[in-house]
Amino acid sequence: MKPAAAALILCVLLLVVVQLQLGSGQDGDELDIDEVYIVYFGQHSGEKTHYEIEDTHHSYLFSVKDSEEQARASLLYSYKHTINGFAALLTPNQASTLSELEEVVSVFRSYPRKHTMHTTRSWEFVGLDIEELDHDHLMNKPNATSDNHDLLMRARYGNGAIVGLLDNGVWPESKSFSDQQMGPIPNSWKGICQTGQDFESSHCNKKLIGARYYLKGYEQRYGPLNTTIDYRSPRDKDGHGTHTASTVGGQRVAEASALGGFALGTASGGAPLVHLAIYKVCWAIPHQGKEEGNTCFEEDMLAAIDDAIADGVNVLSISIGTSKPTSYEHDGIAIGALHAIKNDIVVACSAGNEGPTSGTSSNNAPWIITVGASSVDRAFTAPLTLGNGITLEGQTVTPYKMEKKMYPLVYAAQVSSNTVPKNATTDGQCLPGSLEPEKVKGKIVMCMRGQGTRVGKGYEVKRAGGVGFILGNSLANGAELTVDAHVLPATALDSESAIQILKYIYATENPTAYIAPAKTILNHKPAPFMAAFSSRGPNPITPDILKPDITAPGLNILAAWSEVSSPTKLEDDARRVKYNILSGTSMSCPHVAAAAALLKVIHPTWSSASIRSALITSAGLTNNKGMFLTDASGHKPADPFQFGSGHFRPTKAADPGLVYDASYTDYLLFLCSNGLTNIDPSFKCPELSPSSNNLNYPSIAISKISNNETVIINRTVTNMGDGKSVYLAKVRSPAGFSVNVSPSTLFFEGIGEKKTFTVTVRPRQGGRKVDYNTQYSFGWLTWSDGVHIVRSPIAVSSSSSA
Template identity: 55%
Template sequence: MDNCNLFIFLQFLFLLVPLLLAFSAQDNQVYIVYLGEHHGDKTHQEIEENHHSFLFSVKETEEDAKSSLIYSYKRSINGFAAFLTQREASEISKREEVVSVFQSHPRKYALHTTRSWEFSGLPEATNSSKDKNSLLYKSGYGKGVIVGMLDTGIWPESESFNDEGMDDVPQQWNGTCQTGEAFNTSQCNKKIIGARYYLKGYEAHLGPLNKSFDVKSPRDMNGHGTHTASTAAGRAVKNTFTLGSFAAGIASGGAPLAHLAIYKNGIVIGCLHAVRNNIVVACSAGNGGPLSGTVEDVAPWTITVGASSIDRVFPAVVVLGSGFQLQGQTVTSYQMRNKLHPLVFAGDVTKPDVPKNESGQCLPDSLSPEKVKGNIVLCWRGEGLRIRKGMEVKRAGGIGFILGNNEAYANDLTVDAHVLPATHVTYEDALRILEYINTTKQPNARITPAQTVVGNIRAPFIPSFSSRGPNLFSPQILKPDIAAPGLNILAAWSKASGPSMVREDKRVVKYNIISGTSMSCPHVGGVLALLKAVHPDWSSAALRSALMTSARVVDNEGKPIMDATDSQAVPFHFRSAVFDPNKAADPGLVYDATYKDYLLFLCSMKFNKLVHPFKCPKRLPCPFNLNYPSVAIPQRKSSVTITRTVTNVGPAQSVYSSSIETPPGTHVNIWPSKLHFNHTGQKKCFTITIKMGGNFTSGVRMHNYSFGCLRPFPKWRSTKLLSARTGSVGLGRRGKRIVVVGAVTVVVGSVTRDWAPLRSVAYLVLRGGVSGLLAVGSECRDGSILESGYRIKLVSGVDQSLMLGLVGYTGSDILGFGWEGLWFWGVCGWDLLRTIRVFWWRFPVEGYVGFPVGSG
């Protein structure tokens, strides 16, 4: 059975390898080197370095070895995929530690879903899973919730908006389906329950609408609004793909059974009034990155969403005449002939009248047809639209286009449906190509056809375009609030707009891949629809808090989330972290706020003209004290005390203690250090006192800000999954007992004795149906409970073992196992116990739960 499981697992990874067989230079092919299982406790970096050493042993240079490595498998199996010649593969296969070496074949490539929701932990959105612990199942896939979209309209004929099997329009809906050019009431249905357009303000400022670009109706002539609406609440549609058959699979929105209300309107107003009516408002952070201070829509009553990546790429390799290969990305459907072609740098083939500061960027009408014809052209990303750079190369007679990042964009690769064979490479790779051009008499290259590759890619990271903080309007509010998938996202599209969204592009697609924080925002919108269905009584602030405090701060390799320059991301990039939808449904505590709280915040910012009849108090509140799940201190002060209030939305009897990551250069005190709750809905206050002083040079910093966080850890919760009455397990010398508690199977093994009581050991094997944390403690005969100090994180479907020897030491209390059972000295005295109590926490207790604190 083990061999069978291993084979299936290997087959799965094998199918996910980037299939670049047809792309390699000379006789280079893609091979998979399998080294068996992992042994010892090597780090991921050490494992990858070991894989690199294999390649260095057969390659001429270290650079060749580095560039030939495609993927390093560091988790379930030990192995790597690389470009190798047949001779090199044969040499590696002879090494004693190598199990097997085999070649990858493109025809065996397996397609997956359209990915962003699956990567975010909601695969049920695409496969109709009945997992009762999933957010989608709990929310009924968003049934009964209405998602309003303010964007460029809707293309109602898209399959993503069919209403088959949907519930009737909610009775509380009072909206309308507005008719207009190329749009009538029949194009609204049980999915699109309302559609309106607002163009009078636009025409008043900019003159009559140009009907060659748009129409006076809710119909989307751009594609952007259709894309965002289907991302948030589109139906699950099978066999979708973009031009060139990229990202093929099932396309689905986050809340596929939610209703849509479409508003064709480019200006968002009245968000505070919407919040007053308990309507949740989410806005994109903007695409002004990587510059700091560019974040938009920073009002504290909105959820401001930055962008992150997913673990899917579209590799297209540049093969230089020297044999050197550089992997870029693209989703162009055009392919060049499988031979080498002349390669030039755009700066060498521009027209003589092009200014020096524009040279090399392939801006419109900048290239000389006499010099470009028949060549592949390398262009800097720089100024101008990426898609128009490729159009300029094609206009001048070029046959291929390489878009090279400048230093600011670094490793950020945004794919486009270019109008000729093309690929997009990193800044370092662009420099390598330029060096090859400048040092070779007749440089040449070719661009291989792109593929879709999913998995084994480190993600997420924060792309360069995502706008950054600090919040220049109200610096006491840390923005963006959160990040969500926004890089290379596939969703429905308008047939009136080409995939590049430029007028010259007459291609027609049903689904398209684009990037931006506008793609991130509907991901959050879809999750908010699901959360609203599960918790209809939660306020918009509570929903925002649940998203922010449950977000994850590490990537899929367990490492800190990075930005496009391979620097560690900071709260100015994404505040809390990247959203984690399933965990948001059970945050334990939330930071709530009311409409009045926001008005008082505006008072504190000296906005005196507010909603009538509200008047600001004579003594203005401190802006730091808005009950927000973060704290930012824009001016360095000797000491600041901040108040926060948390509401218990978990089990009635709960106790939380705090854990602090202190920002460098500060001293932080939390009072009280523990919060005891007696019922759900109960509110408790605590203060955070931050004193400045000390070393500001250590830690993660940005623009004279340093960062830290507060994590409220739950102690004991009232649910007694194992107790004297519900299945406590006696620990004897023989045999073992198995107790099934909800989704967790607890297997308690025999206690072994080593005569030294503190070395006695029992073991638990835990099989979790849902992710969470488990703690072990003792129960005294008088009913009191002692926490053991031992915790183990459970991951859904993964077995874990917990060894219990010296279970814990807390002050004068010692807990351990003896010959006859669990013994404890301290509260219970030398009292032999036969009971081990297991406490099961199903909500997250790890992550960026509290307050990233800025000080400068």
């Protein structure tokens, strides 16, 4: 018998033996592998001490482990403050045994999440002019009757509010985190400044009032943290956490810019005097000794939220999401956020960066403000001139310049290496190692967006000897131009321009091009438009809750940066910057969190649901050309599954007129209606739970109405505006449906008064237009007293269109 044949037979026999062992049913627990599971019991009663709680959690583990030593060694976290549960190493059989206990709400395996990666202009763009701080005014109480343009003064620039950020830490030396002019640390603050690698207690101040880090889940997966790729402390080595924190509450920093002059101006957070609490839950992923992205584990995040609630934060900003739809009882962020809401903490989360595919939004729980990403009116133009004399407008924040002359131009697919397999999905992508240096040297190379990172494509062109780089948008990206600090002269162009360049290359014997230096342009039009990457609805978990809720600036946002991270995060990029420009719903989320903090100061008695409602119903629907918001193409109208209720307008949210309030009990009833009857063991679901679309939400979504069905939805509004007022309803019905509101007039005698109305939705006979991606049509319900406009989006689909 030939050696190769013998080896093959041996392999087959070994596989058969393994399969027989796995299927034998013997020694099942020995074959089970310990994984991290979260065991959730609901809310603490408050009757036990922290030591008693941990002992109770140990006793549950001892019931499924062989010894008390094993039980104690397996425990990672005991959630002791508000959240009742623990994270531990369990086999699937042990997890299943615990899940069968009556007092256990849910048991779910931990899985890692990635950053959703998911500001000198964005705040001015949405109507907040961050001027010189009036210190004398800070000592006065906010005046809720002032005009809208005084929002920052009324909110004392956020002074007194505490925003907690779950991210990957902070660079405390940034000028954005100076505590000059900061007020005293609120007496309600109970948190700590946790020290660690290169992070001392002195790094906390009246701005950064707290810092903690959580990595037990991370280290269980990857082993001890490699401190060459991340700090074992709240310090940020990546830059993402510093960026989001300074967007929320960074101090005013004059003459800030990225890469030597881009976006030059005064950098500031939306609430520049808010207090910040940092919860580092995301860490660099080790890969062959190199950093490869960031990850965040459920058990670490849940521990951080549990601490944040006990610490006394008012708002949580969480720029973390997942592309995998997760039911609420198995979602650590959703569970933690529900406990936060019970303590009247506003929770803002990023929607994710999985667009433009529909049904991709994350953080879909109705007690969370879910934020999409849109543009601002600033561009970084770097025109591309072709050899035929045509000039196309591209964008970049690349500081490198070319000698002013024409250079040979090639498409990546023409100069790819012969050793790289050719296929339609990788041709033209400039993936690592794909370009042939002999074919690239001295040329400008055009690469297409798609697979791989944008900055990685530019690095590959430089590696192969290219002198310039063009990044062409795919059709899905349209006119959305995400700028990057590439490692060589570069520009990014929209999909129409990319097609034009390809036609020129293939129709010309010796194509040439020149990339002009980039410059910052303000009042760019149209703006805002939706970013193509922004995840969108319909809600993949509960379609009767419209998600995302709102959109905010998330495209090309300038904010503070870690000074040990390059602007591209590429390992071989030696540049270091104090401020950087990033894009993602990670950047839009802290904008809304800052606005929520301002509203918390102005209206300290408002519930978290009221603040969310005020932001949602006051959002805008037009761009700076006076036209309806568009998608990334700049031409096609966007819809509520992209922008929710519209582009956030914090100055309008401060005086919304009416709000749709909701209590913790309302959310439990919503969960009951969706079959989740034991999220809070102290609450007993009624025999007949209300329909989930009857949650008092500031938007309306109805899925799969049958042809002869009538859906009646109940809503209640609370008067937060003038004491005596009259509101009239105006409806724009979704195509193919009729919508009636009763009563259509609401009379209010005083502030705080509530009025209930019904919305009746029926399919119209005959054909109707629907969005071909979502099979939904959209409309609007607006209440107005002549001063306030309280607008709610409506999304409806019929069973015949599914």
